Amino acid sequence: MKLTTHTDYALRLLIYLAIRGDDMPATVQSAAGHYGISGHHLAKVSQTLVQLGYVSSLRGRGGGLRLNRPAEEINIGALIRQTENLELLECFGPNSTCPIDPACRLKHVLWSAQQAFMQVLDGYVLADMIENREALRLLISGDGS
Template sequence: MKLTTHTDYALRLLIYLAVRDDQMPATVQAAATHYGISTHHLAKVAQTLVQLGYVASLRGRGGGLRLQRPAEEIGIGALVRQTENLELLECFGPESTCPIEPGCRLKGVLAKAQQAFLAVLDGYVLADLVENRQQLRVLLGHSA
């Protein structure tokens, strides 16, 4: 299963926010610069994360982004479920027009594989991804 760029950037932004030791909120511009990615696209991702309750957006001078909840409470599997379209094939949706769907076993095999993929992700929280916080700070250009 390939994750979308939206989910990739969501995970990157959460990691960026989790490793910061600065008390000031982070900006989308700074995060995008550190990763070398589109500020415009990352701003859309940040908006999604705010809507989902993972990130708080602070307005005004000194505003920016910060984690809304502790990294220990941000489940990776839950995030992927909320940011991905998990309909692997047309037959996973309600509007399937596949003529062999009633007898097809592929859907069941793919559903089982997807469940295994998500079960592994469910075993991790954001805090697990940033246990090497100091190394990530250096790689992202933050002071160690």
């Protein structure tokens, strides 16, 4: 299974916000610059994270983004379920047109594999992703050569 760029950037932004040591909110542009990714695309991702309640957006001078809840409460599997279309095949949805759908074993195998994938992700929270906070800070600041 391949995650979309949107989910990849959502995870990166959450990690960025979680490893920041200061109390100042982070801007989309600073996060995009540190990762070397599109600020425009990251702004769309940040809107999704605000709508889902993971991030707060503060307007005005000194504004920016900050985590809306502790990293220990942000489950990776839950985030991926909210940002990804998990219908691997057309037959995973309600409107399957495949004539062998009722007897298809492949569908069951792929569904089981997806469930196992998600079960692993459900076992992790954002705090687990930043246990090496200092190493991540060095790498993201460009000093971790």
